[in-house]
Amino acid sequence: MIQFLFAILLAAALGISASAKAEESGTAPVDHVAAVHVAVVVGAEVKRLCVEKSPEIAPQVEQKFDAWPLSRVRIQILVNGKEYVSPFVESVLTQVRQEFDREDPAKRKAGCEEIDKILDSFTRGAPPGALEPFVAGTREDG
Numbered sequence: 001m002i003q004f005l006f007a008i009l010l011a012a013a014l015g016i017s018a019s020a021k022a023e024e025s026g027t028a029p030v031d032h033v034a035a036v037h038v039a040v041v042v043g044a045e046v047k048r049l050c051v052e053k054s055p056e057i058a059p060q061v062e063q064k065f066d067a068w069p070l071s072r073v074r075i076q077i078l079v080n081g082k083e084y085v086s087p088f089v090e091s092v093l094t095q096v097r098q099e100f101d102r103e104d105p106a107k108r109k110a111g112c113e114e115i116d117k118i119l120d121s122f123t124r125g126a127p128p129g130a131l132e133p134f135v136a137g138t139r140e141d142g
Contacts (some may be wrong), residue, residue: 042096047065070122
């Protein structure tokens, strides 16, 4: 599960990194919303699956998820007043669920115990300030 999630998040991170390179080169402004959207949705789903499949470690999983800077971010895309559900995001979530179900229960639990590392991998490599628009005002202190 962890390797699969790293691969998915690597794709999102590469989007952030590519955006950073474009930003540095002086091309058009970069919008990180797509990569952040995927990270938020996948992170929330991993948390939900961990809590559902390993309820004995649910408090630990919840605490680690809540400490993640993007845990309070909600991105909703409306088209003509109706929520748009991205087929890409749905496909990624289906793959995450399938991989989660295929994983050996002991390995799955070990992965859930390290959810903080999985979540951190989603945002590692983001250029300075890239996440600020998403986390500003979502922190408990701000």
